[in-house]
Amino acid sequence: MVPGCSAARDHTFLLLVDQFIQTIVDSVTLGSVYALIALGYSMVYGILKLLPFAHGDVFMVGSFIGLGVLKAFGGAANPTISIWLVLVLMALAAMAGCAVLGVAVERFAYRPLRNAPRIAPLISALGTSFFIAYSMQLLFGANHRTYDTFTMAGGKLFLSGITWGPLHVSLVRIIVVVVAVVMMVVLWLLVSRTRMGKAMRATSFDREAAMMMGVDVDKVIVFTFVLGSALAGIGGVLFSLRTDVYSQMGFLAGLSGFTAAVIGGIGSVPGAMLGGYLLGLVETVTQTYISTGWSNLFIFSILVAFMLIRPSGILGKAEIKKV
Amino acid sequence: MTATPTPAGPAGAGAASPTPLLRLDNVDTFYGPIHILQGVTLEVMPGELVSLLGGNASGKSTTLKTALGLVRPRTGTVSIAGEDVTTRTTSYRIAKGLAIVPENRRLFAPMTVLENLEMGAYLHGSPTKEDFERVYTLFPRVYERRSQLAGTLSGGEQQMVAVGRALMCRPRLLLMDEPSMGLAPILVEKSFEIIQQVHEAGVAMLIVEQNANMALSIADRGYVLSTGRIVLQGTAAMLLADDDLKKAYLGR
Ligand SMILES: Nc1ncnc2c1ncn2[C@@H]1O[C@H](COP(=O)(O)OP(=O)(O)OP(=O)(O)O)[C@@H](O)[C@H]1O
Ligand SMILES: [Mg+2]
Numbered sequence: 001m002v003p004g005c006s007a008a009r010d011h012t013f014l015l016l017v018d019q020f021i022q023t024i025v026d027s028v029t030l031g032s033v034y035a036l037i038a039l040g041y042s043m044v045y046g047i048l049k050l051l052p053f054a055h056g057d058v059f060m061v062g063s064f065i066g067l068g069v070l071k072a073f074g075g076a077a078n079p080t081i082s083i084w085l086v087l088v089l090m091a092l093a094a095m096a097g098c099a100v101l102g103v104a105v106e107r108f109a110y111r112p113l114r115n116a117p118r119i120a121p122l123i124s125a126l127g128t129s130f131f132i133a134y135s136m137q138l139l140f141g142a143n144h145r146t147y148d149t150f151t152m153a154g155g156k157l158f159l160s161g162i163t164w165g166p167l168h169v170s171l172v173r174i175i176v177v178v179v180a181v182v183m184m185v186v187l188w189l190l191v192s193r194t195r196m197g198k199a200m201r202a203t204s205f206d207r208e209a210a211m212m213m214g215v216d217v218d219k220v221i222v223f224t225f226v227l228g229s230a231l232a233g234i235g236g237v238l239f240s241l242r243t244d245v246y247s248q249m250g251f252l253a254g255l256s257g258f259t260a261a262v263i264g265g266i267g268s269v270p271g272a273m274l275g276g277y278l279l280g281l282v283e284t285v286t287q288t289y290i291s292t293g294w295s296n297l298f299i300f301s302i303l304v305a306f307m308l309i310r311p312s313g314i315l316g317k318a319e320i321k322k323v
Numbered sequence: 324m325t326a327t328p329t330p331a332g333p334a335g336a337g338a339a340s341p342t343p344l345l346r347l348d349n350v351d352t353f354y355g356p357i358h359i360l361q362g363v364t365l366e367v368m369p370g371e372l373v374s375l376l377g378g379n380a381s382g383k384s385t386t387l388k389t390a391l392g393l394v395r396p397r398t399g400t401v402s403i404a405g406e407d408v409t410t411r412t413t414s415y416r417i418a419k420g421l422a423i424v425p426e427n428r429r430l431f432a433p434m435t436v437l438e439n440l441e442m443g444a445y446l447h448g449s450p451t452k453e454d455f456e457r458v459y460t461l462f463p464r465v466y467e468r469r470s471q472l473a474g475t476l477s478g479g480e481q482q483m484v485a486v487g488r489a490l491m492c493r494p495r496l497l498l499m500d501e502p503s504m505g506l507a508p509i510l511v512e513k514s515f516e517i518i519q520q521v522h523e524a525g526v527a528m529l530i531v532e533q534n535a536n537m538a539l540s541i542a543d544r545g546y547v548l549s550t551g552r553i554v555l556q557g558t559a560a561m562l563l564a565d566d567d568l569k570k571a572y573l574g575r
Contacts, residue, residue: 195441195445195448195449198434198438198441198442199442199445201431201433201434202431202434202442205431205432205433205434206429206431208393208429209425209429209430209431210431210442211393211413211414212391212393212413212417212423212425212429213417213442213443213445213446213488213492214413214414214417214418214445214446214492215414215442215445216412216414
């Protein structure tokens with residue numbers, strides 16, 4: 001009697017542990033995408049002190065570009081070339097397309113207002129966000145589409161992966177996390193090691209001092225938008241491997257990325273990464289243990305709480321001191 | 324290189340009327356509607372050390388910013404080595420041989436000392452070993468602190484990094500905005516020694532200083548600004564002997 005009872009209890013316990021580990025895996029997957037979006041928000045804010053509200057829509061366009069490439073090669077089930085190659089092309093095309101879009105947004109929506117009062121570029125950013133979202137809706141309709149990841153390579157992306165007891169981490173999750181982490185490492189190297197990356201950090205700390213060193217600030221800003229938008233683009237493709245593609249998806253994604261950036265400390269690159277994963281954790285934990293409907297409420301309560309209590313975020317400097 | 328033993332002054336720099344390294348010609352600079360510089364004309368010859376004096380808010384920093392292109396004059400011209408650069412960008416002017424040690428140093432606090440020096444050499448692409456050696460020889464302390472974050476340095480160390488950073492781009496003309504500000508008296512003397520050392524290596528300088536006595540003691544010539552106008556100019560010796568200037572600055 002006693003051993004049986006304990007076995008049942010053990011079983012329940014194991015299920016709970018399993019559920020918990022699964023939640024963590026989910027949160028890392030989601031967090032990776034949030035981190036990619038948050039990085040663009042944070043870097044642009046660092047340089048321009050502007051919240052690029054159209055960033056979520058750049059992410060959405062990335063997701064659509066991925067869909068376009070997938071369709072161009074015959075779709076998920078019967079691609080004309082290897083599906084793995086198609087996935088790589090989807091990612092590259094989304095990065096390139098979004099980089100171009102991001103630079104265009106900067107050039108036409110933000111740059112003309114660079115010396116205007118700060119509210120002006122903010123309104124312009126909001127307007128651009130609506131412009132992109134509704135242009136896409138006009139072109140492609142409001143319906144949800146999907147990459148049909150289930151049918152890629154005979155379902156391999158979901159069926160294979162790492163299985164460990166009752167725990168299963170699907171290949172698609174592994175791809176999302178690994179690709180996102182590789183992107184972040186590359187970004188980190190670009191920002192910390194290259195001449196342009198250093199110019200970017202210098203400009204975001206003190207623009208005039210950077211100019212005094214001969215830095216062409218316009219170039220740095222374009223570079224920032226290329227990096228941030230490319231990350232959003234690949235983030236869009238990774239995100240849509242597991243969810244839908246639709247023209248209004250940028251709003252929530254952008255707001256989540258913004259929240260992640262604020263949590264981590266807006267303007268800080270490691271902060272954006274940290275914030276992305278924390279937000280992914282909060283969202284999946286509330287979804288698993290409280291309710292799916294509550295997770296957005298939770299997220300935005302956290303955003304408001306950080307804004308009120310610690311606007312500089314976890315890794316941000318309380319007050320950026322100039323030497 | 325231009326350490327000619329001839330008496331101070333532009334006449335010493337060459338036979339046929341030499342081209343000034345920097346020339347502001349009748350410059351009027353505004354901040355929005357506020358008229359700051361009014362008809363400022365000023366020259367620095369190659370290898371010369373010129374000091375720019377004046378009270379607070381007289382427009383000294385604005386003059387340096389106008390020379391560097393951080394602000395554009397509404398009228399008048401700025402030229403470097405005879406070339407009109409009035410509409411050129413700051414990075415163009417730096418590529419032509421200008422560099423600045425800005426007011427309040429303006430180091431990149433979250434970056435290391437080494438990265439700050441690299442930023443000084445930004446336009447060269449990658450700085451050479453000799454670039455670093457030159458700075459480290461002048462300031463052994465900077466070498467010791469090279470991997471420290473610039474924001475955590477002491478004021479004196481920050482000043483060394485600010486000068487070192489400016490030298491990293493191998494300037495022909497160094498603009499210095501109050502290089503001795505905030506330094507203890509002993510460090511002020513030391514910093515003037517270093518300025519002289521750099522100057523003797525052939526770098527021309529335009530130095531803004533509150534300490535007029537000290538500045539004129541090492542300068543070839545000087546200008547005095549007052550509410551945006553040049554009210555006095557001449558050789559350092561002349562200015563040191565000037566009664567008005569004595570009353571205004573030196574006698575304090
Ligand atoms: N960015 C700016 N916008 C508006 N006014 C400015 C700006 N920068 C400087 N000024 C004004 O221009 C005038 C001259 O300033 P400037 O910094 O050139 O003086 P300065 O001679 O360097 O003074 P100090 O010895 O105190 O450094 C001051 O009245 C200052 O308030
Ligand atoms: Mg000043």
